[in-house]
Amino acid sequence: MSDPRFLIPEVSLCRTISYAGGLVAIGAIYLASAKGGLALASIHPSATPIWPPTGVALAGVLLWGYRIWPAIFAAAMIANATTAGSVATAIAIATGNSLEAVVGAYLINRWSGGCNTFSTPNSVAKFALICVVIATPISASIGLSSLAAAGYIKQTNFADAWVTWWLGDVTGALVIAPVIVLWGSSHYPAFNRNGFLETVGVLATAAAVGLIAFSPLVEQTPSRDPLGFLAILPMLWAALRLGPRDTATVALMLAGITIWGTLAGGGPFTTADLNASFLLVLMFLISITVPSLLLSADVEIRKKAEESLRRAQVELERKVAERTQELELANAAKSRFLAMASHDLRQPLHALGLFVAQLRTPLKSRERTKTIEQIDATRKEMDEMFNSLLDISKLDAGILTPRIAEFPIARLLQKIETTFDQATRKKGLRLHVRRSDAWVRSDAMLLERILLNLVSNAVRYTLRGGIIVGCRRRGEMLRIEVWDTGPGIPDNQKQNIFGEFFQVPAPERNRHGGLGLGLAIVDRLRLLLNHQIDLTSTVGRGSRFAILVPIVDEGVTSTAPVVSPLPGAFAVEGKVVLVIADAQIVQEGTGGLLGKWGYSVLSTGSDEAALMRVAQRQQRPDLIISDYHLASGKTGIRAIEQINAAFGSSIPAILISGDTSAEPLRDANERGYILLHKPVDPMRLRAVMHELFRDHGG
Template sequence: MSHPRSVAPEIDFYRGVSYVGGLVAIGAIYFASAKGGLALASIHPSATPIWPPTGVALAAVLLRGYWIWPAIFTAAMIANATTAGSVASAIAIATGNSLEALAGAYLINRWSSGCSTFARPNSVAKFALICVVIAAPISASIGLTSLSIFGYIEPRNFADAWVTWWLGDVTGALVIAPVIVLWASDHHHVFNRHEFLETVGVLATAAAVGLIAFSPLIEQTPGRDPLGFLAILPMLWAALRRGPRDTATVALVLAGITIWGTLTGGGPFTTTNPNASFLPVLMFLISITVPSLLLSADVAVRKKAEESLRRAQIELERKVAERTQELELANAAKSRFFAMASHDLRQPLHALGLFVAQLRMPLKTRERTKTVERIDATRKEMDEMFNSLLDISRLDAGTLIPKITEFPIVRLLQKVETTFRQATREKGLRLRVRPSNAWVRSDAMLLERILINLVSNAVRYTLQGGILVGCRRRGDMLRIEVWDSGPGIPEDQKQNIFGEFFQVSAPVRNRTGGLGLGLFIVERLRLLLNHQIDLASTVGRGSRFAILIPTVDECVTSTPPVDSPHPGAFAVEGKVILVIADAAIVQEGTGGLLDKWGCSVLAAGSDEAALVRLAKREQRPDLIISDYHLASGKTGIRAIEQINAAFGSSIPAILISGDTAAEPLRDARDKGYILLHKPVDPMRLRAVMHELFRDHEGRDTGRAL
């Protein structure tokens, strides 16, 4: 195996050979074109009206770089030294030719987009201006000045020779350089037969027009002279249809035929003085080439703009079609949502109706107690459904914004165990929650919702055995796992279980309440938190869900959690509660429950009615419980604020709303009120009341101290 260093000299050698080969090739082409142009000189052997080397040199520098100047200099020096003058004058002329190409290419690169100069009209105009005003005068001025110094040209012929030299260089640059640059830099395209035939057609037309107007094969008469204007036809065809490359090629074909015809005595430009004949030829070629290149560039820009617009329209149509399809799918999903929700919500409502009918009949104490328990279980089932719908609504509305904090995972594990202890015991299942001292970084509330949904799903589908919740450390991540001994998930359904309304097929005896949204909510929440979740399951043996959370070092400075006091520590008996609700049934239900808890209840349908009731009672309420939406477009927040203003103090308040939009939650948060969503679990309401009374009594104690 050879060492890489041994390859380097070989690579350098091939680069050197390639460089020298390029110089030789360019120099040979330049020399041949130079000798051909000098053969047409008449006013002076070194001042010819036809000078293709300018275009060759300019194109070579643009395409290959400034390093090829030695080839131009050497070829120009040899061509002039073997034609007329001396070696010194040949060196001076070669210097002018080299500077002409280098200066022109440098300005075109800096000012006129380099090899892309023929792609836009303004760049073509800059290219023509550089060639006419800057590049060509350099060669003509240096060359003729050197010939004058060495005595090879008479002063009286200097002006005519300079104009001839200048026009020859300008024509070479404007006619030859574009053809070489455009053909060399043209990107490869897939062969198109129609475009190829059109290119052949326009070139053939240019050749035919050139032969008709300038060929010596046809006798030149005064009536034939205007035929030279026909040259504009193929130029327009190429400019409008074929682009800059074919336009430049057509100009070259016409230039070749025109020069040949004039040289052999044909065409409208022929006179007895060859030099005088070629000067109008040059002006003619410049006048048809530059405008045609400008027009072709403008047409090309317009075609690109039209193509971009067409593509943008196609892309817009595609996006509209995709969006329309998404909307159709969303509408179908919404219809499916309402159908599924309607069906599943009717089930517990139907059961509630039957249980209520049973309560109206004479029942023994044990039967009545059992029926009440079934009603409560059905209510909890409905509550779980509504919570799922509420979660979906919040996720869709974008109102769930994660609040990332650092906390011990043991709190959530304890919450899971407390929440499902009774449910698993009633089903005869074992629930084991293994504690962990790890601290994690996440949103505690949303992570709790994920774990609650995972364990709830496990409890729902597990008929025997148990559920295990535990943690494993994986580097800087904590892996929380939920195991169950349920029916398992078939392999072909693992990709679908996180979809909305999806429920794994199960025996009829396991068909419990639920909308099939639990794992869908889990997926949405874990994406919101950017947590990873994976699943392993075996049919008939159970499943394991695992979620990975970033861990942090234990925050020893954090305030240790304070255990919530037992509800009895802050009794609600004797508290004056103001209930504001515009629905009589809500007033009766809330008031009846609070009355059973030993509270003194005042119920009203509006803020005005509440103020009247309070004025008659002449007693400040201890707590206000108000619906968020009241009659006449008013809100519970406004009612609470008016009552606070009437008593000149801040009264603890709870808002209750069935609206899942972001506005009620934002308004309540801004005012510092607690917002509960309907249906409200009675125990949840009682716990919030205890918390408010505890905080209020704590503030009163602090002020007393």
């Protein structure tokens, strides 16, 4: 293998050779065009009205940079030294020609967009202004001043020679440079037959007009002179249809034919003075080229704007189609949800009706106890379904905000073991939770919900064997894994299981309650926490879910764990609870339960009735439990605040709502109230009440 250190000189040598070759090529082109232009000089050997080298030099510097100036200088010096004057005047003229190209290119790069100068009317106008007013006078002034100082031109001819020199350079810059720059910097699209034929058509038209109006092939008569105005037709065609590049090409073609015809004595510009004839040709070329380039740039902008609008319209139509499809899918999902939720929620309701019917019949004590346990299990199943719906609603509303902290994973593992130990024993399954002393960074409550859902799913689907929950360190991540020996998940269903309301088809003996939202909640929570989750499963052998959580150094807990008080930790005798609910059945159910717990209960259906009851009782309630939504569009928050205002103090309050939207939870949080969603677990309600009593001094 070659040593890279030896390749550096080779690369440098190749670049040097390439640079030298480029200079030679540009110099040769400049020299050939210069000798051709000087051959047409009549007023002075060094002052010619036809000077293409200005356009060649200006385009060369724009395309290849300022480093090509030596080629321009050398070629200009050789051309002038071999034509007239002396070596000193040739050097001065070459200096003026080089400065003309470098200064013009610098100003065009600085003010007019460089090689993109022909893309807008404004930049075309700046290009023309720079060429006419700033760049070309440099060459004419330096060149003729040096000739005059050396005595090679008379003072009487100086003005005419300067105008001739200047107009020759202007025409070279305005006619030759655009063609070279546009062809040298254009991006050539794929071949288009119609575009190619139209380009051929406009060039053929330009050639025909030039031959008819300007060539010596047609006899020159006074009636032929007006035909020169026909030259504007192919220029307009090219400007309106084909763009700046073809417009500049047509202008160059017409310039060549016009100069040839005038030199041969034909065309409308022929006079007795050849130099004057050429000056007329130059003014004609300038007058048709610059406006046509301006028009073509304006048309090009309009075409690009139309194309942008067309693309924007296509993109908008695509987005509308996508949005329409999303809405259709959302409607289909909504219909599917209503059908599935209706079916799954009716199952426990149907079972409750059957159990209640059994209670109405004479039952033995053991049978009655069993039926009550079945009713409670059915209630818990419905509660789980509603909690899943509530979680999805919160995630959709975007009201869950992660509270990232550092904590030991052992807490969650212990919670998993405590929560599912009895359930797995009841099904005859083995639950093994492997301890870990790792600390992680996440939201403890949301990560706990993820793990609870994963383990709950495993317990629900597994009929025999067991569940293992453990952790593995993977670099800076902790991999928390949940293994089960369930039926497994087919490969074609592994993506679907994280969708809403999806359940893997199971045999009749493994039917279970639920809405199929557990894994959908897991997926949304892990996205919220930015945790990765992996799934491996084999049909008939089981599944493994793994979630990756960042590991942190072991820390110290900021607060000691709070031990919840036991139900009987507070005395409830004498405690007055005000219950506000517009549904009579809710008043009776809540009042009856609280009464069994030992509270004194005041039940009302509205805020007005609540104020009347507490006024009659003349006793401040110790706690208010109110529905969030009351009759006549009122809210429980308003009722609580009215009662607080009547007593002049803040009474602890609990809001209960079946509305899972974001507004009730946001309103409750803003005012510092606790919001529980229906159906409320009685033990959950009792724990919250005791917590409020404890926080408010018993």
